Amino acid sequence: MALSDCKLIELPKIEDRRGNLTFVEGQNHIPFDIKRVYYLYDVPGGADRGEHAHKDLHQFVICMSGSFDLLLDDGFQKKRFHLNRSYYGVYICPMIWRYLDNFSSGSVCRVMASAPYDEADYIRDRQDFLQAVGAQ
């Protein structure tokens, strides 16, 4: 798995004059089963989130409201996504460093993950990450 596997995925959008509807199915729209959902909200202006990698976790990040930037890197190359629509999301494969910033006020970031929370799956030290991917 590599940075090239991390991509913007367009989700189904059922347009209706009563309001639009979007859905996500594990192993259909995204390449893993969803075992956990969490969200970031009430993010104060100027705050950054993320700054870690996961050893085995697959994730899918959707901007449910407002906007923010998602920066991904594999230790060699970077990709930046500006997310501001709830019918798009970014798939993040394991062993990718992620960083979230530029949160607009009132923004909500929803993340779907392939496993329950496990601190042992995190790589929180940048040097450890660069060593693990052979970039240092």
Ligand code: TYD
């Ligand atoms: P963390 O993943 O480090 O947040 P971010 O990368 O967005 O800055 O998580 C922040 C804290 O929340 C950390 O103490 C772990 C805890 N946490 C859980 O208990 N369960 C979860 O599902 C998540 C994502 C975090």
